[in-house]
Amino acid sequence: MPPNFFPAYSVFLMIMLIPVPRVVCEDNQQIVSCGAQFKCGNMVISYPFWGGSRPHYCGHPGFELTCDGEAPEFTMKEASYRILDINNSSHTLTVARADYWDSYCPPTYVNTTLNESLFSYNATDTEVNLYYDCPDDSQTQTAPSNQFNCTNIIGYYTTLDLNLGVSTESCGVYVTVPIFQSAATALVSGGGTLTLLTEALKGGFGLEWNASNSLCTECVQSGGQCGYTSNQFTCYCRNGNSSSTCRNTRSSSGSNVKKKIIIVGSVLMVLSIMVGCFTIIKCLLPVKTLVFWKKESEDDQNVEEFIRRYGSLAPKRYNYSDIKKMTKSLAYKLGHGGFGSVYKGELSDGRLVAVKVLSELKGNGEEFLNEVASISRTSHVNIVRLIGFCYDGAKRALIYEFMPKGSLDKFISDTDLQLEWKTMYQIAVGIGRGLEYLHRGCHTRILHFDIKPHNILLDEDFCPKIADFGLAKLCQRKESMVSLAHARGTAGYIAPEVFCRNFGGVSHKSDVYSYGMLVLEMLGGRKNRGAACTSDTYFPDWIYKHLEHGEDLILGRVVNQEDEETVRKMILVSLWCIQTNPRDRPSINKVVEMLEGSLQSLEIPPKPFLFSPTKSPQESSTTSLSAP
Known part of the structure; x- marks a missing residue:
């Protein structure tokens, strides 16, 4: 038995025997105060809310x-919110920004x-971005319907589906306000008028609260009133x-004393047994087993903390037995990579899914939970939807919506599957919109750090969806720069500043x-890790040489002038x-905006000084963009 056990044992005994103070009078003032109704407008306020006639101990x-x-x-x-509706059964609110209520x-x-x-x-909600202190372009063009004026301050607003081609990069500040999706739809269909904007802001957005909800339900059902004292639910x-329900209380003080004695005795006995058992196990088990035991416990704590933090937003958690069942024991493999394999599966409701089973585990699961956390925050037509995940000991998997066309890379490298330029252009715009959502449309900015064809999935209509958030990093929108402990990404696609800070x-x-x-x-039909057009010419170099000499860019599958303009726009x-x-x-x-604009408005960019890598005849065609 550890030498410090008995002093700790004595302290614990003293703490347990100290009387627990309770504010209990003949009429139990707390249950009377917290049971009284507090009305504001047409709403009746109850737990977890307090204020007015409800004392602080009646709410969180x-x-x-x-x-x-x-x-x-x-x-x-720093922001105030007006409550428009309270639903106590579903623990949800409808709220609106108080400072945007009238204007x-x-x-x-x-x-x-x-x-x-x-x-x-x-x-299911979306948001509206309001830009202030913007340049006044009214003298050079007609003011768009999403422009407004705040005491000689020009402003604009945009949503994910309503942009109207206005450049907001020169604006001094912008504010993001959530709104219902139905209000955003009305904005788009109504032409984005300021009246519709005001109605959307007034309509507010939805919230779900988490303040010991299940404990309060149990307390009320047992005849009690919910409250909060000593930093915990009461x-x-x-x-x-x-601490939870009135069924646990007793009317007589004698029974309370007996109960306390029984509890103290039971706890001391359990502690003694646990110490004895742990001492025996420690002697019998090898150190390696104990370390694994500790790691498994820490991993479980990480998952539980993740589920607690994200609450209802966390995707469904499955056991590995569920994974085996939905994939018919991993019968149909869709693909394989360094992370593991992807299998086709089917949920109990008949929906097809893609199950990514990880084979290489790193650290304590932080990278895995990072991908789950990142993609759980997203909801966009160009972002793949995460349905659930498995974190069952050493078994980890991600369950995504099934994308019947697979990944974009096979439509680039396989000449028999190459798509029309119109489709390729729509895919490029869709990927851009997905990234725009990650950078500006989420409540927290998400940097992906691994954009490449293999991580772009296509549905039955060739609508692209960004996938694989294992290397993503969450940051606040106001952060212009982020810190990385080490370079991340795939060779050929990594920006120079990611692996060398001298570039920025x-x-x-x-x-x-x-x-x-x-x-x-997508344009060259080759992977960017190697040469594109000839055995000794790097594809971006080839493009620049033709642009500098005013030569035509004749690429495969260009059949008409529309294709040629589309290709040239994508190149620039x-x-x-x-x-x-x-x-x-x-x-x-x-x-x-550039992709969807006119070709005539695009200028030829300067040639980056990293171009081009020189190669000897003996070198293979895998010269990196970052090579000297």
Whole structure:
């Protein structure tokens, strides 16, 4: 037995025997106060909310409300929110930004940021971006319908589906406000008028709260009232307080004393048995087994912490037996990579899925949970949807929606599967929109760091979806640069600054570089790790030489003038994306704007100084873009 056990044993005994203070009077004032109704407007306030006539011990500390007579409000992280509706059965709210209730011109510019340990966003909602202090272009062009004026300050607003071709890069500040998807749809169908914008902001968005919801339900069902004291949930009962339910309380003080004695004795006995058992196990088991035991416990804690943090937003967790069942014991393999293999599966409801079973485990599962966390935050037509995951001991897998056309790489490298330029152009625009959503459309900016054809999946209509978020990094939108402990990505697509900081800081422009190399690969029909047009000519070099001499760019499958303009536009945009200095590259929203704009508005970009790698006749055709 450890030498320090008995002193700890004695301290524990003393702590257990100290009387637990309780504020219990004849009428139990807590249950009376917390049971009284507190009305604000047409809403009745109950746990976890408090304020007004409800004392602080009747609600969770993070849910204090104020009432101005019309609707309750709460403040969190510098922004105030007006509650429009409360649904206690589903633990959901409909809220609207109080500073945007009557106007899209607030006194201060504050982004919507909630405490994610208390609230989670509605996964089906979207958002509107409001830009302020923008340049006035009214003298050179007609003002678009999404332009507004705030006391001589020009502003614009955009959504994921409504841009109207306005450049917002020169604006001084922008604010993101969530709105219902139905309101965003009405904005698009109604032409994006300011009246519809006001209605969308007034309509608010959905939230789900997490404040010991299940404990409160159990407490109310047992006849108690929910509250919060001593930094934990408390159930106020008529004959005393409880940590969960009134069924655990007793009316007589004698029974409470007996119960305490029994509990203390039982705990001491269990502790003695546990110490004895652990000592025996420690002697019998090898050190390696104990280390594995500890690691498994830490891994389980990581998963439980992840599920607790993301609450209802966390994807469904499956056991490995479920994986074997849905894939018919891994019968049909769709593909294989360094991470493991992908198998075709079917859920119990008949939906087809792609199951990525990981074979190489790294660290304590942080990279795996990073991919789950990253993609769980997304909801976009050009982002692959994660249905669930498996974290069962050493068995780990990701369950995605099934993409019948597979990955983009086979439609580039296989001449028998090559697509028309119109389809390739639509795929390039779709990938750009997906990246634009990751960089600007999510509540938290997501940098992918591994954009390449293998990670672009295609549905039955060749709609592209970005996949594989294993190397992604989450960051706040206001962060212009991010820090990386080491380079990440795939050779041929990694931006120069990712592996050498002398080229500049790592940012969302690093994804833009990878996107440009991907589009060049789509154009050249070759992988960017090697030569493209001839055995000794690097494809971007070949393009620049033709552009500099004013020669035509004749690529395969160009059959008409429309194809030629499409190809030339894709070439110019991709060459802007792969500029060596990150500051010379456009942002991804500008890239999409350039792709969808006219060819005449595009200029030929300067030639990056990394071009071109020299090769001897003995060298193979796998010269890297970053080679000296």
